[in-house]
Amino acid sequence: MTYDDNTRTDVGSQLVTAYVDGGINYEDRILTAMLTVAEPDYSTVVFSGTSYTYDGTERSIEATGVPVGVTVTYTNNTHVDAGVYTATASIRAPGGAEQTFTAVLIIAKAPITTIAFDDAAFIYDGTEKHIVISGALPAGAAVSYTGNIRTNTGNQTATAVVSGGINYEDLTLTAVLEILPAMRSISFLPLPDFTYGDAPYPLNVSSSSGDAIIWSSSDESVAVIEDGELVIVGAGTTVISATLAPNPLYSDHPEMSQAVVVAKASQTIILDAPATVNRDAGTVALDVSTSSGLAVVLAADDDFVARLVGTGQLEILRLGTVRITATQPGDANHEAAEPVTATIRVTDPASDIPVRVHAVVSPNGDGINDFLIIEGIRDYPDNRLYIVSKNGTEVAEIFGYDNGRTAFNGTGSAGSRLPTGTYFYILEVRDAGQWKYKKGYFILRY
Known part of the structure; x- marks a missing residue:
């Protein structure tokens, strides 16, 4: 048996033919039938x-x-x-x-759970304050605020209205916005040490509130404040205080103080004096001053050579070397100055030996020619003096003559007083490594 059109998948109907082969004993036969595929059951x-x-x-x-x-x-x-x-x-x-x-x-729409709108308190500073939501707004959401700006002290209810957009629920949140009374502060940078004579020092001070600074000095003889600058008046210690004027917007009254030490000023002495002068120069002017303008005290170390007269005047007396020392002891505002010494040598250009022997000795206690004066001898401590009588007898020999402890006052080497009269001398001095000689005579009388 064979079939035609006997296979179907899709919904619908078709005619199917069946061919029957009867073989040798039966007749052949053709049969037909309808093949139908019905719609599925959609009720499920x-x-x-x-x-x-x-x-x-x-x-x-x-x-x-x-x-x-x-x-x-x-x-x-x-x-x-x-x-x-x-x-x-x-x-x-x-x-x-x-x-x-x-x-x-x-x-x-989903609820918004990623944000918060919390109470907030601020310290008054004169600017507007507001609260902002915390957290992250989801995409597409937006927030707007009402009652959320305040400057002065007090409190209010602020509202945050969140529009959720397409995908989130709208949300309304409230919080308390509070402004608290402020505390002021003063910024007062450390002050350096000062010295009398320093220029006015700008004070680096400010207040957090912007209020004007009120200054005071505990000792205005040391320092005062003028136009925001520290003005030095004198040496010493004072306390500089900064405070603020009362302000109804602030509850405190801050004050800061610093001790200020003003040291005495140093000073220097300028002494201008000639290095050498002639024995016959008379009176020489000394140019002396201090950087502070204070008066200078002068002192001469050898009044035998020269002496101070008047103000800044040096009277030349004899050959030799005199040292002039200038001092300034300071005052309430100045340290003592470092002493300055000028060395002045009195010379006689006309002499071939740098000393001069006086011609008279009168050791009678009247203070005049009480010993044999040898001008300039102290500049040559390596010296020898020989004194001889008119008959050629050596009556005195003196080494290291200095017009002081070692000097001839009428007493001979034997310790006895020599008679009045004329005596001869030989003076030897070592000058720059060479021995120089001077001969002469003097008269001894009482």
């Missing part, structure tokens, strides 16, 4: 509405109970954003009629 299909909460992922409805072998096509069935959507499922068996099912896909 379920496509019902479903609800989700927005979470940023795709959502859809899936048809269940779909017969085997059919094709399902969805329309408007895949969404991410919140909303209400009518989804369609189109089901068709091959060759069959399309079956349409609908359902409602709901994606609800």
Whole structure:
């Protein structure tokens, strides 16, 4: 037996022919019949509405109970954003009629849980204050505020209205915005040490409130404040205080103080004096001053050579070397100056030996010529003096003559007083490594 058109898959009907071969004993025969493939049973299909909460992922409805072998096509069935959507499922068996099912896909707006709007308190500083939400607003959401600006002290209720946009629920939050009374502060940078005579020092002081600084000095004989500058008046110690004037916006009254030490000023002496002068120069002017302008005290170390007369005047008396020392002891505002010494040598350019022997000795106690004066001898301590009588007898020999402890006052080497009369001398001095000699005579009388 054979068949024609006896195979079908799709829904529908067709005529099937069966050919019967009767063989040697039976007649051949042809038979026909209708082959029908009916529509599947769609009563098992379920496509019902479903609800989700927005979470940023795709959502859809899936048809269940779909017969085997059919094709399902969805329309408007895949969404991410919140909303209400009518989804369609189109089901068709091959060759069959399309079956349409609908359902409602709901994606609800999500609540916003990632932000907060907390109470806040601020210290008054004269600027507007407000509260901002904390946390991160989700994409598409926006916030607006009411009652959220305050400058003066007090409190109020601030409102944050959050618009959730497409995917999030709207949200209203409230918080208390409070402005508290302020505390002021003073910034007073450390002061350096000062010295009398320093220039006015700008005071680097400020207040957090911008209020004017009120200054005071505990000892205005040391320092005062003028136009924001520290003005040095004298040496000593004072306390500089800075405070602020009362202000109803602030509850405190800050004050800062610093001790200021003003040291005495140093001073220097300028002494201008000639290095050498002639014995017959008379009176020589000394140019002396101090950097402070204070008076200088002069002293000469050898009044035998020269003496100070008047103000800054030096009277030249004899050959020799005199040292003039200038001092300034300081005062309440100045340290004592470092002493300055000038060395002045009195010379006689006309003499071939740098000393001069006086011609008279009268040791009678009247203070005049009480010993043999040898001018300039102290500059040549390596010296020898020989005194000889008129008859050629040596009566005195003196080494290291200095017009002081070692000097001839009428007493001979034997310790006895010499008679009046004329005596001869030989004076030897070592000058720059060479011995020089001077001979002469003098008269001894009482």
